[in-house]
Amino acid sequence: THFAELGLWKAAGVDIAAEGDPWYKEIGQGMGAALNTASAMDAYVLSDRATWLAFKNRGELEIVVEGDKRLFNQYGVMLVNPARHPSVKAEPGQRFLDWLISPEGQQAIGEYNIDGQQLFFPNAEQKRS
Structure with a gap:
């Protein structure tokens, strides 16, 4: 989700790393902590659907944007190379x-x-x- 968020900021022409503005808070503790912080601060947060649905401490948080294809988060699966990692099953x-x-x-x-x-x-x- 973090990389997806950075991509959205970049597409909007905002370089979060260079901005350094106090309005942007990077939590760095996982989605549950980010939702808790956003709820406590009455802030916006980008969340995956599964965490949002499992999260019960929503306070006044509500979904304001959904369904946009730019929010699509593709999951993938790959097999670890056993030649490089012999202990893999x-x-x-x-x-x-x-x-x-x-x-x-x-x-x-x-x-x-x-x-x-x-x-x-x-x-x-x-x-x-």
């Missing part, structure tokens, strides 16, 4: 990877939800083609 890792991109794995990913809200949108088939 390559066969179970490959089985897990194969399951994740299988129709069954993609269905499980798509059906995962919190309070009826879908959190992940599988697209392995799109990436394979």
Whole structure:
């Protein structure tokens, strides 16, 4: 989420590192801590949907922007190279990877939800083609 946020600031023409303005607070403690801080300070925060739904100390926080394709946060999966890391359990890792991109794995990913809200949108088939 942090890298996605930096990309959004860059696209807006704002260099957070160079700005050094007191209005921007970098928490550096994870999304739950960022949400707690934003709630306490009545501030804006960029959050992933899963953390937001699991977070109960929202105070006056509410979602103000959602659905914009620039907020899309792609997850990926890759197998660690066993030649470079001999202790890795390559066969179970490959089985897990194969399951994740299988129709069954993609269905499980798509059906995962919190309070009826879908959190992940599988697209392995799109990436394979």
